[in-house]
Amino acid sequence: MxxxxxxxxxxxxxxxxxxxxxxxxxxxxxxxxxxxxxxxxxxxxxxxxxxxxxxxxxxxxxxxxxxxxxxxxxxxxxxxxxxxxxxxxxxxxxxxxxxxxxxxxxxxxxxxxxxxxxxxxxxxxxxxxxxxxxxxxxxxxxxxxxxxxxxxxxxxxxxxxxxxxxxxxxxxxxKGEKGTRITHATVGKVIDLGIKDQSDMGAAMAPAATDTLIRHFTDTGRKPADYDLIITGDLATIGKELTHQLMEQQGYPLGENFADCGLLIYDPTQDTHAGGSGCACSAVVTCGHLLHSMSAGMYQKIMLVGTGALLSPISMLQGESIPGIAHAVVIENY
Incomplete structure (x- = not known):
């Protein structure tokens, strides 16, 4: 298996x-x-x-x-x-x-x-x-x-x-013999706690990020400190703080090695409000900053947790809530 x-x-x-x-x-x-x-x-x-x-x-x-x-x-x-x-x-x-x-x-x-x-x-x-x-x-x-x-x-x-x-x-x-590898992946479930505000994606996605993180640690026996960096896709200010709280409640406190792509990509002076989002948010941070940092030896083992809000314009007009999904990818140097 x-x-x-x-x-x-x-x-x-x-x-x-x-x-x-x-x-x-x-x-x-x-x-x-x-x-x-x-x-x-x-x-x-x-x-x-x-x-x-x-x-x-x-x-x-x-x-x-x-x-x-x-x-x-x-x-x-x-x-x-x-x-x-x-x-x-x-x-x-x-x-x-x-x-x-x-x-x-x-x-x-x-x-x-x-x-x-x-x-x-x-x-x-x-x-x-x-x-x-x-x-x-x-x-x-x-x-x-x-x-x-x-x-x-x-x-x-x-x-x-x-x-x-x-x-x-x-x-x-x-394929290759040495370099930056994808070693593990935890596939997320759709989680929906009833958030309906399409201007607050962080709150809608935080429960899915939490569920996938806990599942990853449960499945693998690892803990947050085993990673040089755990980085979510685009929870931004509100979602990141909620994930901190939810993980602590579940007995998996996240430390200083927890970051978010949506908070890294913009400076607070750029007036993006809560931070960045979108498919490209985690993509450009990963295919730029993160992989460059791994090549330079700054990180040896990271976990990217891509987060998504699975809404549509039609679902919002029909009064639906916003389901969230999160997939985790472990990337290691060896």
């Missing part, structure tokens, strides 16, 4: 993250992680006529950059696993049309990067593929237009709201 406990996969021959790339918009490029990104755009349109077309182009750029770093052609990649936040995954779908790589379209909201890393590692470890690319994108203006209000309306955002990251991250996963 390649599984321990109820929800955790242990990879027999842990796949390597062969290379990675991150592309971000101008706001993200002004933040504290600016030196870790491969490409910072001058504007949010990226030479296109709409934000949706720009997002598709950003995703393509991230994939191509990751392949270029390994001098690989697209015909040398077995599968592309990609997703985004838009209806019918249009950014990933149209990017896949241009990239012409056999394609799995994924949707886990902001947890999609962790989901794609897990499934990519399953394909490689199971010897169904030699090389796969896991990639996601999001765009502040496309997400605002779909889920809330077009930015042109200038609607005032509550302080609990998060800022959707404009960007894309791509990770190339394959």
């Amino acid at each position: 390649r599984r321990v406990g109820k929800q955790t996969i242990v990879f027999q021959d842990p796949p390597l993250i062969l290379n990675h790339a991150s592309v971000v918009g101008p706001k993200e490029g002004e933040g504290p992680l600016q030196k870790t990104f491969d490409l910072i755009l001058d504007d949010t349109l990226f030479g296109e006529k709409s934000w949706e077309k720009a997002e598709c182009k950003i995703l393509q750029a991230a994939v191509n950059l990751a392949l270029d770093k390994e001098n690989l052609g697209r015909d040398e990649i077995d599968f592309l696993l990609a997703g985004d936040l838009l209806n019918q995954n249009i950014s990933a779908n149209y990017a896949a049309r241009q990239l012409a790589i056999p394609f799995f379209g994924l949707y886990g909201a902001c947890s999609t990067m962790a989901e794609s890393l897990i499934l990519g590692a399953v394909l490689v470890d199971g010897e169904f593929a030699e090389k796969v690319v896991a990639a996601v994108s999001s765009h502040h203006d496309t997400a605002e237009r779909q889920y809330r209000f077009p930015t042109e309306q200038g609607v005032q955002r509550p302080l609990t709201a998060q800022w959707t990251v404009t960007g894309a991250g791509a990770a190339l996963i394959g």
Whole structure:
């Protein structure tokens, strides 16, 4: 069995993250992680006529950059696993049309990067593929237009709201002898405690993050201190604090090694309110800052917990609550 406990996969021959790339918009490029990104755009349109077309182009750029770093052609990649936040995954779908790589379209909201890393590692470890690319994108203006209000309306955002990251991250996963590996994955369950405020994603996702973290520690016998860093996708200020409280109540207090991508990507002076969010939030932090830090020896073992709020505009209009999901990926150097 390649599984321990109820929800955790242990990879027999842990796949390597062969290379990675991150592309971000101008706001993200002004933040504290600016030196870790491969490409910072001058504007949010990226030479296109709409934000949706720009997002598709950003995703393509991230994939191509990751392949270029390994001098690989697209015909040398077995599968592309990609997703985004838009209806019918249009950014990933149209990017896949241009990239012409056999394609799995994924949707886990902001947890999609962790989901794609897990499934990519399953394909490689199971010897169904030699090389796969896991990639996601999001765009502040496309997400605002779909889920809330077009930015042109200038609607005032509550302080609990998060800022959707404009960007894309791509990770190339394959076989190898030494390097940064995906060793474990804990697949989350959908958790819903009845939160209905679509401007407070952190509160909706914190219970799912807590459930997955506890399941990971229960399945593996590990504890929070076994990791150099435990980092959630985009719980931001409110969700991170709630997760701290919930984990402590369950007997798993998180220490100073607990961080959140949504809090790292922006400086407080950038007026993003609670912090960052979106598929690209965890993707660009992982495919930039985190993997660079691991290559430099700053971390040896980290756990990324991708968090997602599984709402839609229709479900909100119909009075539904917001289900959350969280997937955990353990990345180690050896």
